[in-house]
Amino acid sequence: MNDAIRIETAPERLNFAAHLIGFNTARADKTAYLDDAGTLSYGQLAENVRRFAAALGQLGLRREERVLLCAHDTTDWPIAFLGCLYAGVVPVAVNTLLGPADYAFMIEHARARAAIVSHALLGTIESAIAQSAVRPDTLIVSRAPPDAALPTQASRFEDLLADALVTDLHEAVATGRDDIAFWLYSSGSTGKPKGTVHTHGNLFATAATYGANVLGLTESDVTFSAAKLFFAYGLGNALTFPLSVGATVILMAERPTPDAVFRQLVERQPTVFFGVPTLYAGMLASPALPPREAVRLRRCASAGEALPREIGERFEAHFGCPVLDGIGSTEMLHIFLSNAPDALRYGTSGRPVPGYELQLLDDNGTPVGVDQVGDLFVKGDSSALMYWGNREKSRATFLGGWTRTGDKYVRDAQGWYTYAGRSDDMLKVSGQYVSPFEVECCLMQHEMVLEAALIGITDGDGLTKSKAFVVLKEGIEPSDMLAVEIKRFVKERLAPHKYPRRIDFILELPKTPTGKIQRFKLRDQERAAATSA
Numbered sequence: 001m002n003d004a005i006r007i008e009t010a011p012e013r014l015n016f017a018a019h020l021i022g023f024n025t026a027r028a029d030k031t032a033y034l035d036d037a038g039t040l041s042y043g044q045l046a047e048n049v050r051r052f053a054a055a056l057g058q059l060g061l062r063r064e065e066r067v068l069l070c071a072h073d074t075t076d077w078p079i080a081f082l083g084c085l086y087a088g089v090v091p092v093a094v095n096t097l098l099g100p101a102d103y104a105f106m107i108e109h110a111r112a113r114a115a116i117v118s119h120a121l122l123g124t125i126e127s128a129i130a131q132s133a134v135r136p137d138t139l140i141v142s143r144a145p146p147d148a149a150l151p152t153q154a155s156r157f158e159d160l161l162a163d164a165l166v167t168d169l170h171e172a173v174a175t176g177r178d179d180i181a182f183w184l185y186s187s188g189s190t191g192k193p194k195g196t197v198h199t200h201g202n203l204f205a206t207a208a209t210y211g212a213n214v215l216g217l218t219e220s221d222v223t224f225s226a227a228k229l230f231f232a233y234g235l236g237n238a239l240t241f242p243l244s245v246g247a248t249v250i251l252m253a254e255r256p257t258p259d260a261v262f263r264q265l266v267e268r269q270p271t272v273f274f275g276v277p278t279l280y281a282g283m284l285a286s287p288a289l290p291p292r293e294a295v296r297l298r299r300c301a302s303a304g305e306a307l308p309r310e311i312g313e314r315f316e317a318h319f320g321c322p323v324l325d326g327i328g329s330t331e332m333l334h335i336f337l338s339n340a341p342d343a344l345r346y347g348t349s350g351r352p353v354p355g356y357e358l359q360l361l362d363d364n365g366t367p368v369g370v371d372q373v374g375d376l377f378v379k380g381d382s383s384a385l386m387y388w389g390n391r392e393k394s395r396a397t398f399l400g401g402w403t404r405t406g407d408k409y410v411r412d413a414q415g416w417y418t419y420a421g422r423s424d425d426m427l428k429v430s431g432q433y434v435s436p437f438e439v440e441c442c443l444m445q446h447e448m449v450l451e452a453a454l455i456g457i458t459d460g461d462g463l464t465k466s467k468a469f470v471v472l473k474e475g476i477e478p479s480d481m482l483a484v485e486i487k488r489f490v491k492e493r494l495a496p497h498k499y500p501r502r503i504d505f506i507l508e509l510p511k512t513p514t515g516k517i518q519r520f521k522l523r524d525q526e527r528a529a530a531t532s533a
C-alpha cells in the first residue's frame with residue numbers, strides 16, 4: 001500500500017442511499033443485482049428504493065424509528081435496506097438463522113415498529129412477536145408465494161412497491177453523515193446481543209478505505225459474497241463496495257456450501273469473491289472443486305477468523321487468484337487491517353488499511369514493542385457510535401476515538417500483523433461468534449446434563465471448532481447416542497453454528513476454589529493430547 005493514497009471523507013450532508021443512487025444515475029440499464037429469481041438494474045433499484053421509502057411513510061413510519069430486517073439474500077434486501085435509509089428509517093439487519101427468543105429480544109430492544117421478513121421466516125418472527133412486549137404494527141413479507149395466506153397486519157413486499165405513491169417522497173430525507181443509519185447486533189461473551197449503531201458516514205468510510213484502496217473494485221467487476229448481507233462483512237461486499245463503483249452483485253439465498261458456491265462461480269462467473277476461512281477449506285477439500293479455467297476470479301477476500309497460511313496458498317495455487325485475509329468487526333463495520341493485492345503475506349492479517357490507525361497495548365495501556373503480543377485497538381471513521389442502551393459495554397469498547405477489538409496481535413519489524421487469539425473467551429467458528437457461556441447454559445438445560453464447558457479446538461486445517469466437556473447427572477451413562485442427542489438439543493435452541501462439533505463426557509470439570517470453570521485447563525489438556533497423538 002503506497003503513501004500517495006487518497007481517502008475521500010464523507011460530506012457533512014449525506015444520505016448514503018441517495019448518494020449511491022445519485023452516483024449510479026448514468027447506469028440505469030446496467031445490472032446492479034442478480035438473484036436466484038432474476039435481475040435488477042440500477043434504474044430499477046433506484047425506482048424501487050424510492051417506492052419503498054414512500055411506502056414506509058404511507059405505513060406511518062417516521063424518521064429514526066427502527067424496523068427489523070430479517071430476510072434472505074434476494075434483491076428485496078438492498079431495496080429494503082436502502083429504502084429505509086432513504087426515508088431516514090433505521091433498519092436493524094439481523095441474522096436469519098436465529099430463534100424466536102433472540103428475535104423477541106431484538107424487537108423489544110430496538111422497539112421495532114415494523115418487520116421486513118422473508119416468507120420462509122414469517123412463522124419464526126410471528127412467534128417472536130407473540131412473546132415480545134413490543135408489537136410491531138406492520139409486517140412486510142418478502143417473496144411470499146402468490147397463494148400464501150398472510151396475517152392481517154402483513155403486506156406483500158411487491159404490493160407495497162406497486163402501490164407506493166412516489167410523489168410522497170421524491171427526495172431522500174436530508175440526513176447528515178453522523179445521523180444514525182442502521183444497526184447490527186453483535187454477540188458478546190455474556191449477556192444479550194449488543195445493538196451496534198452505525199451512521200451514514202460509516203458506510204461511506206468503509207467504501208473510501210478498504211473498498212477503494214484494498215479491494216480496488218471497478219465497474220466491470222461482478223462480486224459474489226458467501227457472507228450474507230446481514231453480516232457487516234456481507235453488507236460491505238454485496239452492497240456498499242460494489243454499488244459505490246457501479247459494479248454488478250450476485251446474491252444467493254441458500255446456505256453457502258462449497259457446492260452452492262461452485263455453482264455460482266461457474267455459472268455466473270463473478271470476478272471477486274468473499275468467503276470465510278472454513279468455506280475456503282471446505283472448497284479445497286471438495287472433490288467438486290472446479291478447475292481454474294472454469295471460473296473468472298481475479299481477487300478473493302477472507303475474513304471472520306484468521307485464514308491459515310496453507311489454505312490461502314493452496315487456493316491461490318489452484319485458482320491463480322490471491323485471497324486477501326483481513327480483519328474487520330461489527331463495531332468497525334468492515335475491514336481495517338488487511339493484506340492487499342500488492343502486499344500479501346499468507347498467515348498474517350497484513351498491514352493497517354490506509355485511513356485506520358492501530359495500536360497494540362499491554363495491560364497497562366503502554367504500547368508493546370516489535371514481536372510482542374498486545375491488545376489491538378483501532379481508530380477510524382467507520383466505528384460505531386455505541387451499543388444502543390448499554391452504557392457499560394459501550395464505555396468498555398469505544399474509548400474516545402479508539403475501539404477495543406478484543407483481539408491479541410503481534411507486529412513485526414516490517415509492520416505485518418499476525419493474529420494471536422482473542423482476549424476474551426469468545427470463539428470464532430466459521431467466521432461467526434460463539435459465546436462459550438451461552439452454549440454452556442444451553443447444554444445445562446438438557447435434563448441429563450449436570451455441567452458443561454465449551455472450548456475451541458484446532459482442526460487439521462488450522463481452523464477453530466468447538467468442543468464441549470459434559471458432566472452427566474448421577475446415574476446417567478455416557479454414550480455416542482447421547483452425544484448426538486445433546487448436539488441436536490443445542491441445534492434446536494441456538495443458531496446452527498453454535499452447537500458443539502465434538503462432545504466429551506467427563507466426571508468433573510476443573511474449577512477454581514471459588515467455583516469458576518477453568519477452561520484454560522481443558523484447552524491445555526486438549527493441546528497435550530493433540531501433540532502426543
Ligand code: 3UK
Pocket residue numbers: 186231232233234302303304305306307325326327328329330331333334335349405406407419422428431432433
Ligand atoms: C475476528 C478475525 C482473525 C476477530 C467482520 C469483516 O468478523 C467480522 O465481524 P464480527 O463482529 O467479529 C469480529 C471479530 O472476528 N476476526 C474477524 N476477521 C478476522 N480474526 N483474522 C481475521 N481476518 O476476533 C474480530 O474481533 O463478527 C469481518 C468485515 C466485517 C466484519 N464485521
